[in-house]
Structures are given as structure tokens and as C-alpha cells.
Amino acid sequence: MGNIVLDHDRYDHKMGVPRPMTVSPNNPEFDMLIDLDSPLIVRQPKWMRDTNCRELLRLVRQHSPCSRADLVRYSGLTAPTVSAGIAALHRRGLVEFIGPGRSNGGRPPRMVQFNAKHGYVVGADVGGSNVRLELADLNGSAVGRWCASLGADRTPEVVTDIIAEGTGHLLKQHEVQLKRVLALAVGAPGITDVSAGVVRAAPNLTDWDNVPLRRMCEQKTGLRTIIENDVNLAALGESWCGIAKGARNFIFIAIGSGVGGGIVIDGKLHHGVDWSAGELGYLLVPGVVKQALDVNALGALESEIGGKAIEREWQQRISTRSDLLAPLRATEVFDRALSGDALALEMFTRVAELLSLAIINVSIVLNMSLVVLGGSVGRHPALVDAVRQLLNAHQFSCPKVVVSSLGVDAQLSGTIWLALQSAEANGFKVRQPTGGVRAESTSSITRETDY
Numbered sequence: 001m002g003n004i005v006l007d008h009d010r011y012d013h014k015m016g017v018p019r020p021m022t023v024s025p026n027n028p029e030f031d032m033l034i035d036l037d038s039p040l041i042v043r044q045p046k047w048m049r050d051t052n053c054r055e056l057l058r059l060v061r062q063h064s065p066c067s068r069a070d071l072v073r074y075s076g077l078t079a080p081t082v083s084a085g086i087a088a089l090h091r092r093g094l095v096e097f098i099g100p101g102r103s104n105g106g107r108p109p110r111m112v113q114f115n116a117k118h119g120y121v122v123g124a125d126v127g128g129s130n131v132r133l134e135l136a137d138l139n140g141s142a143v144g145r146w147c148a149s150l151g152a153d154r155t156p157e158v159v160t161d162i163i164a165e166g167t168g169h170l171l172k173q174h175e176v177q178l179k180r181v182l183a184l185a186v187g188a189p190g191i192t193d194v195s196a197g198v199v200r201a202a203p204n205l206t207d208w209d210n211v212p213l214r215r216m217c218e219q220k221t222g223l224r225t226i227i228e229n230d231v232n233l234a235a236l237g238e239s240w241c242g243i244a245k246g247a248r249n250f251i252f253i254a255i256g257s258g259v260g261g262g263i264v265i266d267g268k269l270h271h272g273v274d275w276s277a278g279e280l281g282y283l284l285v286p287g288v289v290k291q292a293l294d295v296n297a298l299g300a301l302e303s304e305i306g307g308k309a310i311e312r313e314w315q316q317r318i319s320t321r322s323d324l325l326a327p328l329r330a331t332e333v334f335d336r337a338l339s340g341d342a343l344a345l346e347m348f349t350r351v352a353e354l355l356s357l358a359i360i361n362v363s364i365v366l367n368m369s370l371v372v373l374g375g376s377v378g379r380h381p382a383l384v385d386a387v388r389q390l391l392n393a394h395q396f397s398c399p400k401v402v403v404s405s406l407g408v409d410a411q412l413s414g415t416i417w418l419a420l421q422s423a424e425a426n427g428f429k430v431r432q433p434t435g436g437v438r439a440e441s442t443s444s445i446t447r448e449t450d451y
Contacts, residue, residue, distance in 0.1 A: 049085070052077060054427070056085045060095055060114050067101055067109035086112060093118045094428055116141065119182040119430055121423055122170070122223070123415025124163050125230060126188050128204040128257050131159060133166040135174060136416045138182075138423065140241075144174050154206040156199075156216060164220040179430055182423035184223040185415040187230035188213060189258075191295060193275045197227055200275065201295035204257060209296070224431075226422050230254075231278060232269055233414030234404070235262030238372050240417045243405040250370035251362060252404070253280060255355070255378035259302040265366065281306065285357040287350075301358060305351045307331075307377045317343055330377045338382055352386035359387065363397040374404035 052075075059074045060066065066074075071082045089095045096115045100108035116139040125132045129150055135143045146166045150159070163186065171178060190202025197214025217225040228236075235252035238244040244252070244264075252262040259281035263270040270277050281302030282293050288300040303309050310330035328336065337348035359371055373384055384403055391398045404410050 049088075052081055053085045053088055056082065057089055057094060057114070057428075060086075060089070060112060065098055065101070065111045065113035067111055069109055071112075092428075114138070119180050119423060119428055120176055121182055121416060121419035122167055122184045123412055123419055124166070124184065124186045124217075125233070125411040125415060126159055126163075126186065126205075127230070128154075128189060131162045131166065132412055133163070133170060134412050134416060135170040135176065135181075136419075138420065138428065140416050140420055142416075143176075144170050146170050156205075156208060156211045156213065159205070160213070160216045160220050163217055167221050167223070178222060181223055182426070182428060182430065183419040184217060184221055184225045185233075185419035185422065186213060186217055186225060186227045187233040187411050187415050188227060189230045189260075191274075191276050191279065192227055192229040192232075194226070194228055194271065197225070199227070203296055203298060224422060224426070226418055228414070228418060229260070229262070229275075229278070230411045231260035232262040232271075233418065234374055234406075234410035235264055235372075235414070236269065236417050237406055237410040237413030237415075238374075238404060239264060241406070241413055242372075242410060243402050244370060244372055247370045249366070249368050250372060250399075251278070251366070251368050252372045252374060252410070253355075253359070253378060254375040255305060255307065255373070256375035257308050258298065258306045261362070263366065280358055280362070283358050283361065285354055285361060287354055287357070301354065305354050305377075307375075310347065310351065310377070313347065314344075317347075331380050334377075334380050334382050348382070348386070352383055352390060355383070356387045356390035359391065359399070359401070360394065360397055363399050367397070368399045371399045371401045372404050373401060374407070374410055379403050379407065 055075055056071060056077075059071055063070060063074065068079070068082050068086055071077075071086070072079050075082065077085075086095060090097070090112075094115055095112050098111050098113050101111040102108065116137040119138055120143065121136055121138070123134045123136070127150075131148050131150065133146045135145075137143060146169050148162050148166060150162075163184075167181075167184070170176070171181065188199045188202055188208075189204055190208060191200040192198070192213075193200055197212060199208055199211040199213045202208035202211075214225045214227050217223070217227075231252060231254045234254055235244070235250070238252055239247065239250075244250050248264070248267040250264050252264075254260050254262075261278035261280040263278045272278075279299065282299030283301040284290055285301060288304050291297075291300050293299070298306065298309075307330040310333055311327065314330075314333050315327050333344050334348050336344035362368065363371075373379060373387075377383070381403075384401060388401050391401065406413055
């Protein structure tokens with residue numbers, strides 16, 4: 001499912017996200033896993049049965065389809081143990097038999113594969129202007145998507161109402177029962193305390209100070225919920241199925257309306273002591289206006305190279321020029337720089353220099369091998385090329401700079417990956433939801449659309 005490993009010291013199994021487990025009959029966490037009450041394996045301790053089945057399920061997912069003889073070779077378990085474990089997983093609906101495989105001279109083996117339709121997960125990406133949701137099966141394959149624009153009211157109540165509505169819409173459209181949804185993962189654009197399930201601050205939204213987002217989503221959807229910072233999720237997405245697949249030390253830098261980073265060290269997502277690791281928008285690099293750090297205000301670097309900052313400066317600078325009256329988006333300013341406009345080129349050069357300084361400073365501390373640039377501004381080809389050239393002038397701390405291969409889907413892919421990890425940590429158990437979801441319209445939503 002990808003090479004990223006969750007920072008186990010920071011995630012709790014009660015949230016539905018794994019921690020390392022000690023293989024011991026005294027470990028109560030094994031009682032949470034797969035319920036196996038078969039007389040065929042009654043002589044094995046429950047913790048051993050659960051551990052074997054968990055490993056067999058992992059191998060089936062990795063090698064699907066495969067035979068039980070294959071699983072004996074992969075796992076090192078005995079044939080009776082594998083047969084009993086597969087039978088138990090089949091009773092749970094987690095695996096399915098798909099007919100005979102290729103024969104090597106004897107009776108053709110009966111092939112087994114993971115049942116990806118046993119359950120589903122939902123991922124939600126909360127942006128500054130819209131909320132996007134995806135429904136996926138247990139292989140991570142998209143079943144459907146939904147999007148709604150945010151109006152002027154972007155409060156936590158409104159946003160969580162939208163998430164609940166979007167979830168209900170997707171389940172109704174694709175005829176999925178609520179109890180078959182095993183986890184919901186939500187990405188928030190701000191400092192997010194994953195352990196507490198609280199968004200500490202999100203300056204681009206309204207009244208997002210110490211918001212209990214996990215609890216609110218669970219109450220409105222009835223689903224087990226995990227929350228995470230949106231740029232951290234983009235890093236997870238790129239590592240799972242994007243350009244950072246296989247990289248164990250990298251940073252994802254998102255430059256859109258604002259600036260943020262997701263840091264991966266030794267294959268683990270790094271949050272920091274106060275969950276603020278990667279808040280690159282607050283960096284005080286040479287050339288920016290020095291200011292005290294304030295979670296409710298834009299950071300110094302973000303105020304210079306964020307998309308909104310570029311657009312605001314362009315509008316201010318052209319106010320004295322009669323030939324340039326139309327406001328431009330940040331990427332359009334970059335395009336104008338390429339066409340030879342002196343003012344646009346000056347602004348573009350400054351953004352590239354500040355971004356390269358930020359990358360160098362982070363690389364000196366973390367010595368990353370890879371930097372992935374994402375966001376509407378960060379992905380601009382001219383900016384990427386300029387940053388590469390500036391970094392090449394240095395003898396060290398010059399990581400490889402690449403463009404996000406997932407683009408706007410990086411965050412949403414990360415939510416699906418995280419939701420799958422939660423579902424797996426809970427044994428892919430189908431549970432009775434604690435509430436319901438609404439599929440009716442919410443007045444503050446402009447209009448939902450499938451995309």
C-alpha cells in the first residue's frame with residue numbers, strides 16, 4: 001500500500017490508526033482484530049490465530065490472486081494453519097475464491113483473492129474554497145467523487161455539514177450501506193493535532209480555532225474518523241502512488257493560496273512536538289519581513305510567495321500603470337514574466353529566490369533527498385526550472401526538485417491511504433455506525449457536483 005509508515009508514537013489505535021504491537025497473549029489489542037471462533041483452530045491461542053490471519057490477509061492483498069500453497073511459501077506457516085486462516089477470512093467476507101488456477105501436473109489449485117468490496121472508505125479534502133470527497137474500495141480504487149464550493153460562511157459547522165452531506169450523496173449514488181464504510185479521513189488546511197483530533201488553527205477558513213474536527217465528523221457521519229493536515233496528506237499521497245513512491249526522506253511543498261510542507265523522515269511522516277512541523281509559510285528566510293509567529297495570521301514567507309500574496313502585490317504594482325488594469329492570478333503573472341513583462345519578471349524572480357532559500361534552509365537541517373513541489377503555484381513549470389537552477393549553484397544541500405505527479409489529487413489520495421490504514425488496523429471490521437449521514441442539500445453549499 002505504499003512505503004510511508006505512520007509515526008507510531010503519535011497515532012493511537014483508538015483512533016483507528018496502527019501502533020506497533022507486541023506479539024503476546026497478554027496483549028489486549030489482539031482482541032480487537034479478527035474474530036475467529038472456528039472449531040478447526042480452537043487449540044491455537046486467540047492471539048496467535050489473529051496474528052496468523054492478519055499476516056495471511058496482508059499476503060493475500062499483496063499477491064492477490066494466489067493459492068493456499070503460495071501462501072504457505074510466502075508465510076512459512078503450515079498448510080493446515082493457512083487453510084484454517086483462509087477459511088476464517090472467507091467467513092468474514094475478506095477473501096473470496098475465484099476458481100482454479102494453473103496446474104503443475106496435479107489438481108489445479110483453488111485461487112483466492114482479497115475482497116475489495118468487503119467495505120469502503122471515504123476521504124475528504126477541505127480546501128480554502130471547496131470540499132472534495134472520494135469513496136473508494138479497500139484496494140483504494142475510486143468508486144465515486146463529489147465536490148462542493150464553500151461560500152462566505154466557512155465555519156466548522158458548515159464544513160462538517162458539507163462533509164456529512166457529501167458522504168450521504170456518495171453512498172446513496174453508489175448504493176453503499178453506511179455500515180460498509182470502515183473509515184473516514186479528513187484533511188484540514190491548518191495546524192492539526194492528530195492525536196486529539198483537533199484543528200488548532202486554519203487561517204484560510206472562518207473561526208477555526210481549536211476545532212474538534214474528528215468528534216464533529218464522527219457525530220455527523222457516524223463513521224470512525226481520522227484527521228490530518230492537508231499538506232501532510234499530500235505527502236502521503238505522493239508516497240503511496242505518486243512521484244515520491246520509494247523515497248524515504250523527502251518534503252512535499254505546497255504553494256497555492258498559501259504555503260505549507262509535509263515532511264517524511266526515514267519513511268515516517270514527521271509532525272513535531274506541537275504538530276506544527278512543515279509550516280513552511282512561517283519561515284523567516286532572508287528578504288522577508290520579520291514578524292512574530294502567529295497561528296491566526298499568515299506567515300512571513302507565505303505573505304511573500306503565496307498565491308494570494310502574489311496576486312495582491314500585482315494589483316498594487318499595476319495601479320500606477322494605465323496599460324495594466326486587469327487583475328491576474330499568480331500563475332498568470334508567471335506566464336507574463338515568460339513573455340517578457342519587466343514587472344512580472346521582477347516578481348517572479350523574487351518568488352523563485354525566496355523559495356530556493358527556503359528549500360536550502362530546510363535541506364541543511366534535514367538533508368532531504370527529494371523535494372516535491374505541488375499546489376497551483378508550486379507546480380508552475382517556470383518556477384520549478386528557476387528553483388532548480390538556483391539550487392545548482394550550491395555544492396551541497398541541493399535536493400532533487402520534482403513536480404507533483406498527482407497534482408490536485410495529492411491530498412485526496414492521501415486521505416484514502418490514511419483511511420485504508422485505519423480500516424486495516426481495525427481488522428477491516430464492519431461495525432454498526434453511531435449515527436447517520438444526510439444527503440439533503442445544505443443552504444450554505446453553492447451546488448454539489450460529481451467530478
